[in-house]
Each structure stands twice: as C-alpha cells, then as structure tokens.
Amino acid sequence: MQLITDRLIIRPWVLEDIPHYQAMSRDVGYNCFNAPGVLLVKDDQEAAQKIKDRIKVFEESRIGKFPIFEKETGSFVGTCGGNFFDLNGAKEIELGYRMMLNHWGKGYATESARALLHYLLHDLHQQKVCGFALPQNIQSLKILEKLGFVYQNDFMWAGLMHKFYEIVPKEISPSVHNQNTAH
Numbered sequence: 322m323q324l325i326t327d328r329l330i331i332r333p334w335v336l337e338d339i340p341h342y343q344a345m346s347r348d349v350g351y352n353c354f355n356a357p358g359v360l361l362v363k364d365d366q367e368a369a370q371k372i373k374d375r376i377k378v379f380e381e382s383r384i385g386k387f388p389i390f391e392k393e394t395g396s397f398v399g400t401c402g403g404n405f406f407d408l409n410g411a412k413e414i415e416l417g418y419r420m421m422l423n424h425w426g427k428g429y430a431t432e433s434a435r436a437l438l439h440y441l442l443h444d445l446h447q448q449k450v451c452g453f454a455l456p457q458n459i460q461s462l463k464i465l466e467k468l469g470f471v472y473q474n475d476f477m478w479a480g481l482m483h484k485f486y487e488i489v490p491k492e493i494s495p496s497v498h499n500q501n502t503a504h
Contacts, residue, residue, distance in 0.1 A: 322444075326433065327432070328392055329392055330391075331388070331402075331433055331436060333387055334372045334385070336373070342368040343365070343368050344421070345419070345421060346362045348422055350421055350422025350425055351399060353422075354461075384405065384445070386400045386401065386402040386403075386417060387401060388400055389401055398420060398421060398424045398429050399419050399430075401417070401419075401430070403447075404417055406451075414441060414447055415450070415453065416438055416465075418434045430461070438488070442489075443490065446490075449488070452465040452468075452470050452488070453476070456475075456482065469488050470486035470487060471486060471487055472484060472485070
C-alpha cells in the first residue's frame, strides 16, 4: 500500500525509517498534545522495535499510523493513519495525524488525513471511523470537521477530556492514488 496525494507520499514503515522515528519522538510539534516523553525512544534499537511493532500491525490488519513524506523533497513530514482503540468495549478505528513542527501550517495534516480516510472507508471497507482531539487542539478539530466528521460527545481518554467525532462511508474525493506494493 502506498498513497500518493498532490504533495505527499504515505506508505508503511520500514526499518530504514529509524532516523525518522527518532526525529519524531523528539519533535516539539509532533509531541505537543502528548504527556511529556510518551513517544520518546532512547536509541535506534528502541526505534527499530517500535517500527517492527507498526509493521506487524499493518501486516495483520492493513491499518497503522504511516510515515508521510513530501513528494517533491522526500522530507519526513509526520504520520497519519488508523489506530485501533477500545471505546466502551467496542473495537473502533481512530484516524490520527501528527506533523513535525516545521511542517505545521502547510495543509499536510488535512491532505494526508483525507487520503487515509478514503483508504480506511473505501479500500478497507470500514463501517465507521472515529476521530478525537483535546479541546485546545483547535486545528485538529477543524480538520475533522472539514473532512466531514460529526461531533458526538466529549469523553475521557488517557485521563483527559477529548472531543469525539465519527464519520461513516460516503463519497470522499481524496485526490489520492493507492498503489499496492509488496511489503
């Protein structure tokens, strides 16, 4: 699987992405809505294990939080994708996106989220995709609404109140090419 948008390439993780994983684990923008140190990896071995875990999830489910690269420069932008989570005993899929600080404000979160939403709803035939963010993460909430997610309620996640949204399949025009590649 490889998704190509107007400006981005989104693909599964590979072990050669260790430097990208290390960089995102320390990036202020990527981590600003996390508890400090939650995504931090201490060395290449720990980054490699995290990548192997992501590869395994993708191989088993075709779902994951994928690395994003600028098509023109190859620069690592951040991650976007689906993630399983438990909501009141039901296994749900959450769409999430995080950009490196130097890529904020370029529309990459919306562009990659639109492509991944299309992949989840149309290629993987998910019946519903959820999204949630902290109330102070205004840009993330705007992206969910721009993509057609509908606010449902506030809920506690990781000990903090979040805004919870859902979307069901409909015609989404992602401006994306899905290229199936062997991994």
